Amino acid sequence: xxxxxxxxxxxxxxxxxxxxxxxxxxxxxxxxxxxxxxxxxxxxxxxxxxxxxxxxxxxxxxxxxxxxxxxxxxxxxxxxxxxxxxxxxxxxxxxxxxxxxxxxxxxxxxxxxxxxxxxxxxxxxxxxxxxxxxxxxxxxxxxxxxxxxxxxxxxxxxxxxxxxxxxxxxxxxxxxxxxxxxxxxxxxxxxxxxxxxxxxxxxxxxxxxxxxxxxxxxxxxxxxxxxxxxxxxxxxxxxxxxxxxxxxxxxxxxxxxxxxxxxxxxxxxxxxxxxxxxxxxxxxxxxxxxxxxxxxxxxxxxxxxxxxxxxxxxxxxxxxxxxxxxxxxxxxxxxxxxxxxxxxxxxxxxxxxxxxxxxxxxxxxxxxxxxxxxxxxxxxxxxxxxxxxxxxxxxxxxxxxxxxxxxxxxxxxxxxxxxxxxxxxxxxxxxxxxxxxxxxxxxxxxxxxxxxxxxxxxxxxxxxxxxxxxxxxxxxxxxxxxxxx
Amino acid sequence: xxxxxxxxxxxxxxxxxxxxxxxxxxxxxxxxxxxxxxxxxxxxxxxxxxxxxxxxxxxxxxxxxxxxxxxxxxxxxxxxxxxxxxxxxxxxxxxxxxxxxxxxxxxxxxxxxxxxxxxxxxxxxxxxxxxxxxxxxxxxxxxxxxxxxxxxxxxxxxxxxxxxxxxxxxxxxxxxxxxxxxxxxxxxxxxxxxxxxxxxxxxxxxxxxxxxxxxxxxxxxxxxxxxxxxxxxxxxxxxxxxxxxxxxxxxxxxxxxxxxxxxxxxxxxxxxxxxxxxxxxxxxxxxxxxxxxxxxxxxxxxxxxxxxxxxxxxxxxxxxxxxxxxxxxxxxxxxxxxxxxxxxxxxxxxxxxxxxxxxxxxxxxxxxxxxxxxxxxxxxxxxxxxxxxxxxxxxxxxxxxxxxxxxxxxxxxxxxxxxxxxxxxxxxxxxxxxxxxxxxxxxxxxxxxxxxxxxxxxxxxxxxxxxxxxxxxxxxxxxxxxxxxxxxxxx
Numbered sequence: 001x002x003x004x005x006x007x008x009x010x011x012x013x014x015x016x017x018x019x020x021x022x023x024x025x026x027x028x029x030x031x032x033x034x035x036x037x038x039x040x041x042x043x044x045x046x047x048x049x050x051x052x053x054x055x056x057x058x059x060x061x062x063x064x065x066x067x068x069x070x071x072x073x074x075x076x077x078x079x080x081x082x083x084x085x086x087x088x089x090x091x092x093x094x095x096x097x098x099x100x101x102x103x104x105x106x107x108x109x110x111x112x113x114x115x116x117x118x119x120x121x122x123x124x125x126x127x128x129x130x131x132x133x134x135x136x137x138x139x140x141x142x143x144x145x146x147x148x149x150x151x152x153x154x155x156x157x158x159x160x161x162x163x164x165x166x167x168x169x170x171x172x173x174x175x176x177x178x179x180x181x182x183x184x185x186x187x188x189x190x191x192x193x194x195x196x197x198x199x200x201x202x203x204x205x206x207x208x209x210x211x212x213x214x215x216x217x218x219x220x221x222x223x224x225x226x227x228x229x230x231x232x233x234x235x236x237x238x239x240x241x242x243x244x245x246x247x248x249x250x251x252x253x254x255x256x257x258x259x260x261x262x263x264x265x266x267x268x269x270x271x272x273x274x275x276x277x278x279x280x281x282x283x284x285x286x287x288x289x290x291x292x293x294x295x296x297x298x299x300x301x302x303x304x305x306x307x308x309x310x311x312x313x314x315x316x317x318x319x320x321x322x323x324x325x326x327x328x329x330x331x332x333x334x335x336x337x338x339x340x341x342x343x344x345x346x347x348x349x350x351x352x353x354x355x356x357x358x359x360x361x362x363x364x365x366x367x368x369x370x371x372x373x374x375x376x377x378x379x380x381x382x383x384x385x386x387x388x389x390x391x392x393x394x395x396x397x398x399x400x401x402x403x404x405x406x407x408x409x410x411x412x413x414x415x416x417x418x419x420x421x422x423x424x425x426x427x428x429x430x431x432x433x434x435x436x437x438x439x440x441x442x443x444x445x446x447x448x449x450x451x452x453x454x455x456x457x458x459x460x461x462x463x464x465x466x467x468x469x470x471x472x473x474x475x476x477x478x479x480x481x482x483x484x485x
Numbered sequence: 486x487x488x489x490x491x492x493x494x495x496x497x498x499x500x501x502x503x504x505x506x507x508x509x510x511x512x513x514x515x516x517x518x519x520x521x522x523x524x525x526x527x528x529x530x531x532x533x534x535x536x537x538x539x540x541x542x543x544x545x546x547x548x549x550x551x552x553x554x555x556x557x558x559x560x561x562x563x564x565x566x567x568x569x570x571x572x573x574x575x576x577x578x579x580x581x582x583x584x585x586x587x588x589x590x591x592x593x594x595x596x597x598x599x600x601x602x603x604x605x606x607x608x609x610x611x612x613x614x615x616x617x618x619x620x621x622x623x624x625x626x627x628x629x630x631x632x633x634x635x636x637x638x639x640x641x642x643x644x645x646x647x648x649x650x651x652x653x654x655x656x657x658x659x660x661x662x663x664x665x666x667x668x669x670x671x672x673x674x675x676x677x678x679x680x681x682x683x684x685x686x687x688x689x690x691x692x693x694x695x696x697x698x699x700x701x702x703x704x705x706x707x708x709x710x711x712x713x714x715x716x717x718x719x720x721x722x723x724x725x726x727x728x729x730x731x732x733x734x735x736x737x738x739x740x741x742x743x744x745x746x747x748x749x750x751x752x753x754x755x756x757x758x759x760x761x762x763x764x765x766x767x768x769x770x771x772x773x774x775x776x777x778x779x780x781x782x783x784x785x786x787x788x789x790x791x792x793x794x795x796x797x798x799x800x801x802x803x804x805x806x807x808x809x810x811x812x813x814x815x816x817x818x819x820x821x822x823x824x825x826x827x828x829x830x831x832x833x834x835x836x837x838x839x840x841x842x843x844x845x846x847x848x849x850x851x852x853x854x855x856x857x858x859x860x861x862x863x864x865x866x867x868x869x870x871x872x873x874x875x876x877x878x879x880x881x882x883x884x885x886x887x888x889x890x891x892x893x894x895x896x897x898x899x900x901x902x903x904x905x906x907x908x909x910x911x912x913x914x915x916x917x918x919x920x921x922x923x924x925x926x927x928x929x930x931x932x933x934x935x936x937x938x939x940x941x942x943x944x945x946x947x948x949x950x951x952x953x954x955x956x957x958x959x960x961x962x963x964x965x966x967x968x969x970x971x972x973x974x975x976x
Contacts, residue, residue: 080545093544100538102545199545205774234547235776313774316577319588320542324640335638339581362579362769371771 004029005162009071009219012165016062016069023062023070026165027055027114030072034116034163039483040139042158044077045085046117054114066112067226074164076155077118078125079105079210080199084115088201089123089133089151092321092328092346102199103234104168104210104227111226116164120154123348124318125175125203127151128420131411132350139407140183141479142446146404149179149420155213156183160477166214166223170200172207173306174400174424177436180213181399181449184438184477186220186466187213189424191456192431193238196231202317204310205236207428217437217467221245224459243460251468254288258452258465259392263299264423266401272442273398280396280439280450280469287468292392296384301377302426307418308361308374309429314351315358321346353414382430389455394462397423399436399449423451433459437466438475445478493660494701495733501701502736504729505709506664506694507656510671511649512681513625513689514557520624520648521548521591528687532630532641540646542586547775550575554648555779557680558598558622559789561650564674564796565617567602569786573621575776579769584627584640592651594770597621598779604674605798606666607816615667616655625649650681656695656706661722668692668718669820673797677822691716696728698736707732708742712749712756724749728756800825808832808841817849823864824848827873834874840881847877851894867898876904886965889913917964919971922955925963926971929954940976948972 004026007015015021031048051072058070080086080098087093101109109115122132130138130153138153140146141161148157152169156179159167169176171189180187188211195210202208212223225246230239260281265274281291323329323342330345332338347355361370388395401422410417427434432453439450450469454462495502519526522539539546562569574596577589599620606613627645631638652671658664672683672690683690697709712728715721727749732742746765747756772778795803797819804815818828831844852873856863868876876897880890885908896907908914916922929951930937940947955968 086544088544096544098543098545100543197545198547201544202775233549235549236774312771316579316589316769316771319579319581320544320586322581322583322588324583325541325586326543335583359769362771364767364769367769367771 005033005165007165008215009166009222010216012071013067013069013222016071017064023055023058023072023114024052026070027051027072027116030116030164034074034158036484037161037163040141040157040161040163041136042119042138042154042161042163043074043117044087044089044120044133044135044154047084047115048117051114051116058112058114063112067222068108068111068113071113071165072116073108073113074116074119074155074158074167075105075108076121076152076167076169078121078170078201079168080201081105081115081118084118086118086201087135088125089121089135090347090351091134092342093201094134094328096327098199100199103196103229103231104200106199107227107229108168108223119152119158119167121169122151122153122175123351124201124314125151125170125172125208126314126350126354128174128178128417129405129407129410130154130179131407132348134348137407139483140404141483142183142404142477144482145407146446147182147407149182149404151175152179152187152213156180156185156187159183159185159213159215160479161483162479166212166219168210168223168227169213170203170208170210171424171428172203172209172310173428174421176211176213177399177424177434177449177451178420180436181438181447182404184447184475185213185215186217186435186437187211188220188224188435188459188463189427189433190224190228190459191238191433192428193236194228194242194433194457194459196229196234196237198231198233204313205317206313207306207310209428217463217470218246218249220435221249221463221467224463228459238457240457245460245463248460249467250464251287251471253465253468256289256394256461256465257392258284258289258291259294259388259395260291261294261296261299261388261395261397263296264397266422269401270442273401273448276440276448276450277396277398283439283469283472284396286472287465289465289468291396294388294392294395296381296388296426298377298380298384299426302381302429303418303422305374305377305381306421306425306429307357308370309378311354311358312362312371313358315355315362318347318351318355350414378429381426385426385430385432385453393455394458394465395453397451397453399423399451403442403444403446403448427451427453432456433462435462435466437470437473438477439469439473440475441478447475447477493662495698495729497733497737500737502698502729502733503701503703504659504725505656505697505699505706506658506660506725507709508654508658508664508667508695509693510652510654510668511691511693512561512652512671512675512683514554514622514648514650515679515681516551516553516557516648518551518553519646520551520554520622522646524646526647530643532639532643534643536642536645540586540642542588548591548773550776550779551648554622555598555781556789557648558620558650559781559786560678560793561652561675561680562599562602562620563790563793564678564680565599565602565604565620565652567617567620568600569781570596570598570600571781571783571786572596573598573779575622575773575779576770577773580766582626582629583638584629584642584645586627586642586645590624590626591773591776592623593621596778604667604670606663606670607812608663608666613663615657615663618653618655620650620652623649623651656697661725664694664721664725665718668721670797673820673822677794677796685717688716692721694721694724696725696732697742698729698732708744710742710744710756711746713746713759715749720749720751723754724756727754731756797825810841810845814845814849818845821863823862827863827866827870830870831874831877834871835878838878838881840877843881844874844877847873851891855898867901868894869901872897872901872903879904879908883915883917883964884908885913885915886961889915889961913962915964916959916962917967919967922959922963922967922971923975925958926951926955926968926975929958930975937976948976951976
């Protein structure tokens with residue numbers, strides 16, 4: 001079969017289960033396409049040789065009861081993978097090989113999947129364009145010199161470019177949903193506490209959450225079902241009843257009340273985003289659901305709140321990269337000099353900027369004015385959602401305020417870059433699940449996404465809404481394979 | 486004792502200064518594993534053999550609270566008569582150091598697990614109450630080793646992540662002696678509870694000492710200095726004495742005291758400035774987002790309360806009432822849990838016709854002397870409580886004299902022998918047969934006629950001579966009381 005890489009995860013699983021395809025066939029196909037796609041720079045580390053061995057081994061004695069039988073999969077390089085280099089996109093970890101496996105990836109391998117390699121991302125997941133990676137830009141398969149979004153840019157590019165049938169990213173302020181939107185794929189940020197953070201290189205602990213990125217909603221639901229488990233190794237993991245998301249997936253969303261928050265109509269938002277949103281509201285109606293105008297009054301404070309909370313936690317989380325125990329170490333005259341040189345040389349500019357912001361807002365004398373106040377506002381933002389969910393079942397917004405931009409376009413304008421996360425950040429602050437689905441194209445033909453935000457632990461509901469809308473939208477990603485010679 | 490005479494004051498010309506001391510005691514929680522990981526806490530292991538990925542702060546590693554350590558902290562809080570906070574929060578204390586792998590210490594800053602409490606000290610001039618400000622849980626750091634190599638510092642992370650209780654006192658202590666009593670009392674309470682072994686040599690108990698001075702009678706506190714990480718009571722006392730005098734000298738010279746952190750140099754017996762208030766670290770405390778606030782239920786606390794053994798203060802009270810001991814005797818017996826245990830076992834084994842006073846005298850006398858000379862703890866006593874009780878009973882019922890008992894005791898030490906058997910085998914049983922003793926005494930009087938006459942003529946101190954002769958003739962086994970009686974009759 002020549003079109004293996006065009007198949008969805010669901011199709012591949014079916015074909016392997018029906019023995020129409022072997023794991024080796026599938027793994028080989030994705031390796032070959034990945035090898036031809038080096039210009040996308042989606043991978044930081046490949047594990048192709050080992051992947052092929054594992055596929056052959058799987059085929060010798062295939063366990064077809066597994067949910068991901070022999071499915072090859074590349075993952076974001078923020079997940080620690082045993083014996084496979086894990087860099088978090090940073091120079092400071094460019095030689096780091098974990099002796100342990102993250103819970104989320106462990107869950108994936110336990111269901112039969114095979115690691116293809118580690119995907120590029122913004123350094124420590126700090127960025128919205130994948131331009132902060134120590135390992136270089138990632139190209140968006142949609143168009144040359146277009147950013148794939150970030151921080152899970154490599155992941156988004158790899159799924160959209162069919163280098164991997166599906167992947168996982170992490171989302172601290174939009175890092176799954178924004179790149180999904182920029183590349184025309186589906187990305188789910190689950191409820192905080194749904195997927196274990198154990199073994200994921202931390203950015204901002206109270207916001208970080210792993211989630212699936214897929215070609216369609218059904219694939220996304222299947223992977224969510226695999227990765228979401230209660231994990232006692234993560235004290236913030238929550239033991240709630242998890243659905244069989246893919247099995248329980250339904251397009252019947254008749255009568256569901258969908259909130260349309262007026263505060264998401266921000267100044268300077270391009271008309272095509274507004275149009276997309278209106279189209280989305282129409283799709284909702286077409287599915288038999290009911291759009292309802294709601295208010296989330298503290299929305300405008302979400303971005304500044306996020307850019308206090310996230311850097312504060314990051315400044316502390318990244319203190320462990322000091323050159324003493326593992327990772328990059330610069331030579332120094334003494335301990336302090338070694339620290340300074342290691343961290344100056346090991347961290348890129350954006351990471352350093354956020355460490356400085358975080359250190360500042362936690363400093364005595366500023367703590368109350370920034371960090372403490374931000375925590376209070378965070379509570380208000382959460383209260384907004386709680387209030388809204390008394391009236392509606394889910395909320396529909398655009399995923400991003402624009403389509404993908406050119407590489408280098410916003411690199412030197414951090415505030416404009418941060419504004420990319422304006423619709424996604426409130427969801428992280430409130431700990432809610434949110435899904436971005438491709439919903440249309442802008443005038444340049446670049447994809448645009450719509451975001452569905454759910455109640456906590458209500459992933460099934462937003463997956464169902466996304467599933468129903470997906471059919472109505474009937475989105476086709478325009479991929480020309482421009483990067484393949 | 487007159488209270489005035491025991492007051493600890495520093496005298497200069499016409500001025501007298503009072504010393505104000507507050508302690509931050511770091512007590513290692515007695516537990517098999519660390520506060521947030523399952524690594525062993527055993528002392529003395531090879532460097533870096535008790536380190537998990539969490540302890541070494543590998544990427545993506547997360548802390549998980551060890552419930553046992555929480556229980557230990559709450560129990561200690563109960564032992565300190567303190568308020569247990571049902572909600573407490575773990576914070577990050579951020580600073581860089583090579584032996585601090587995370588780049589922050591997980592501690593409790595604003596919301597500690599234990600609030601205000603108090604301990605009672607028994608001082609020579611009466612009881613003294615010392616307020617407890619709080620108790621919080623925190624991780625220990627690793628150990629930097631600077632003296633193994635001229636160029637490099639080595640780091641041992643075995644201690645990294647071990648649970649510590651920081652017990653902060655109010656500034657209620659007024660002398661090195663009170664500090665001594667306070668530390669010993671804390672240690673005693675925690676050893677009773679089994680929450681800290683109190684072993685200062687192994688670093689299980691150390692303290693930061695806050696010292697300030699003020700003119701006698703003044704109500705305001707002076708500027709304090711903090712002496713960091715002192716690991717023996719003796720050094721604490723020396724450091725306080727030096728530091729208080731240093732501060733008084735500054736005041737007398739008309740200078741001011743800078744609030745600062747100081748180190749105690751045990752070799753030179755002096756404190757030295759480590760860093761001033763201006764150079765103090767900004768630790769950027771904030772709630773650890775990897776850990777949710779810790780909430781404990783009333784039931785959880787109640788269950789722990791039911792688990793609390795009789796503590797030294799209550800035990801002392803009971804010993805005084807039940808065994809008619811003096812407060813002094815009771816204090817000696819209860820201050821160490823193992824001594825109290827030994828004593829109570831001896832009492833139990835002595836049976837009905839027991840002489841508790843005698844047992845106390847023998848424990849605090851002969852037994853303590855042997856333990857001291859052999860450098861043993863009472864838990865390692867070469868004489869079991871059972872055999873010790875038999876020995877006391879042998880004295881009490883007149884089988885052996887106190888003097889013979891000392892000989893028997895010495896023989897018991899080697900292999901915890903049964904004193905009854907020793908007495909039988911060595912024929913040490915006391916001679917209490919009046920007829921036999923009369924015959925023995927007749928013989929002595931006959932052999933010392935001249936001395937007997939002298940005695941009758943009024944040289945009364947010769948009585949002792951006859952007692953000695955009789956004891957000698959009996960090989961020390963004669964019942965001394967009977968000898969006295971018979972001699973008085975015969976002479």
